[in-house]
Every structure is written in structure tokens, then in C-alpha cells.
Amino acid sequence: MPTIYILAGPTASGKTAFAIRFALQNNCEILSCDASAFYRGMNIGTAKPTQEERAQVPHWGIDIADPRRAFSIKEYVDYTQGVVSDITSRNKNVMVVGGSGFYLKSFLTPMVDAVTPDHNVTQKIEDLEQKCGIEALIHELKRLSPQIPAHLDLSNPRKVKKALERCILTGRSLLEIEEQFLSMPKPFPDLTKKCFLLQPSLEILKLRIRLRVKNMLQEGLIEEVRTLLKQDLLQPDTPAALAIGYRETLDFIQNSQISIQALEAQIIKNTYALAKKQTTWFRHQMFFDRFIY
Numbered sequence: 001m002p003t004i005y006i007l008a009g010p011t012a013s014g015k016t017a018f019a020i021r022f023a024l025q026n027n028c029e030i031l032s033c034d035a036s037a038f039y040r041g042m043n044i045g046t047a048k049p050t051q052e053e054r055a056q057v058p059h060w061g062i063d064i065a066d067p068r069r070a071f072s073i074k075e076y077v078d079y080t081q082g083v084v085s086d087i088t089s090r091n092k093n094v095m096v097v098g099g100s101g102f103y104l105k106s107f108l109t110p111m112v113d114a115v116t117p118d119h120n121v122t123q124k125i126e127d128l129e130q131k132c133g134i135e136a137l138i139h140e141l142k143r144l145s146p147q148i149p150a151h152l153d154l155s156n157p158r159k160v161k162k163a164l165e166r167c168i169l170t171g172r173s174l175l176e177i178e179e180q181f182l183s184m185p186k187p188f189p190d191l192t193k194k195c196f197l198l199q200p201s202l203e204i205l206k207l208r209i210r211l212r213v214k215n216m217l218q219e220g221l222i223e224e225v226r227t228l229l230k231q232d233l234l235q236p237d238t239p240a241a242l243a244i245g246y247r248e249t250l251d252f253i254q255n256s257q258i259s260i261q262a263l264e265a266q267i268i269k270n271t272y273a274l275a276k277k278q279t280t281w282f283r284h285q286m287f288f289d290r291f292i293y
Contacts, residue, residue, distance in 0.1 A: 001190065002087070002088040002091060002191060002192075003094070003191065003194060004094045004188060004192070004194075005028065005193075006033075006096045006104060006193060006206075006287065007095065007097045007196045007198060008104055008195065008197050008198070009197060009199060010099055010274070010276075010279050010282075011047075011201050011244075011275050012209045012271065012275065013198045013199065013275075015097050016053060016290065020057050021090075023095045027093055028093040028095035029058040029059075029087045029093075030049075030057050030059045030097055031060045031095065032059060032060065032062050033096050033098025033103045033107075034046065034048075034100055035071075035098075035103060035243075036251060037061070037062050038064050038076070039067035040061070040063045040064050040065065040067065040233075041067060041224075041227075041228055041231070042067060042228070043217075044134055044216050044219050044221045044224045045216060045245035046243070047216070057095075058172070060083045061083070066233075067234060068232070068233060068235050068238060068275045070158075070239050073106060073111050076103055077106050084191070089224055090115075094191075101281045101282060102151065106187065107187055107193065108115075108186070108187070108193065109186065109187070110184035110186065110187065117169075118165075121165055121168050121169060122165060124162050125165060125168075129157065129161065134157045137157070138160060140154070140164060140165065141163055141164045141174075144164070144168070145163070146173070147175050148174060149174055149175065149178060150284055157244075158239070176283070178271050187243040194290070195287065195289055195290075196288060196289065196292055197286075197288040197291050199279065199292070199293060200293065201293070205272075205275060209268055209271050209272055209275065210268055213264055213271060214264065216245065216267075217260065222249055222252065222253070222254065222263075225246060225250060234250065244270045247268075248266045249269045250262065
């Protein structure tokens, strides 16, 4: 029976190179689990595998979504059901690779609820944010759900609004909603799953982040963002436009007082903060069979 290997790791930890070597040695095809790599046209800032790398091992989950709209966890789960079925039907293993923990976890536990959106509720939440800011949303969320799961980023307005909407529509707290998820059938129950965490030393990770950002700027990240803007593919407040590397470059393009040196420093700072957050999330939210240093 084929196996699903799940390779997690913070951004810039070397997942792509490791995954390709592992896949070649273990009869795998690679399924991306990087929330930014889903979006078409966003290549340099997401550090997608190159065409040469993709030629070595078949890759899935890259360039599958329009950056002008969010690509939901439900859409990803539906997509991966088909991909995993295709790969395993050919008696190959699946190598899931990424740093987007919430999406990675969808291979291990149920992640999608059956809540039907309600425009009136959505509009009330939007109105509250406009009048009183995200602090009011957080206050209301904590009123309905006194215990907030550790993985919910309260600094992210989109995630706070989504969580609040679920609480209102279901009449349950976030923990109660999660408990319901856990009672649902596990994904891919007939397949063995093995999870690896790639975690280089702090010094190496910092060096890799600095080199990655420098290379992105040299390879034309600014021009890539300008092109996406001209094509109307990057729009305010969408997940694509808020991705690290892209949001800082958008600020740079719109603010002539920001230097390229300041842009580089800001992307490095935010990328490192993301890497730390990812590492913490992995250690608290996932169980790993193997740690790779």
C-alpha cells in the first residue's frame, strides 16, 4: 500500500532540495502544501521549484489558483483527494511538502466544516471591523469562544473574521467546532502516513533567509510584482497580496521613500518572524516520526 510522506519545515529550510532527493529514492511524486505557491504568476517571491526541479519529479499543487481570490482549505482538500488518488493508483508514494501548517494538517485530521456562509452575517462582521477595528472583532470572538485555539493568528483580520463567522453561524465555540472536526473520519484512512520535520540550526536558517531574499530581489521580484499589478492580479487584502515578499514590495512600489536596502531588510525580518512562528506551530500542532537537522 502506498505511503503519504509529509515533509514540514519553516520557510527557507531547504524543503525543495530534500524532497526531490527523497522522492527520487522512494518512488514519490511531490504535492505542494505551500499556500503561496498555489497562486499563478507568483513565482520569484514564493521560491517555487524551478522547471528543472519539476522535471526531475512530477509536482502537484503549484499554479492551481487565481491570485485575485482566496484559495480555501476546502478547495485544497478537494484538490488533494483527486491528486492522491491519481498518484497512488499508479502505485507511487505521495510526498507532501510545505510550510503551511493548516494545510499540512488536512492530511492528518478533518479540516473542513459544513457551515454555509450567510451574507448578512458576513456583512455585519465587515461593518463592525470598519467601525471599531479588529480589536472589536477579537472581543466579540472571545465572548463567543472564551478559549482561542493556539493556531489562530489574532493579528490576521481575515482569519479572525472567518473564526467569528463560524462561531455565529454554528452557535458553538471554536474548540467545540474543532472537537466536531476530530470526530469526523480521518483523511486517507487506508494509507500509511509518516511525518518529517526539517529544522536546520538557527544560524543556518537565518543565513538561508538572507540569501533567499537577496536572490529574489536580484532575480526580479520587484518587476514581478509590477507585472502582477499591471495585469490586475494582485489586489488589496487578498491572501496573495498579503504574502511575505509581496506585501513589502507593494509598499515599496507605492512609497518612493522606501529604499531597496530597506525593502530587503523588511522582507528578511518578516520572513524570519514567519519561520519562527511556523516552527512553534509545528511543534505544538503536529507529531513527527523523524526530525531532520
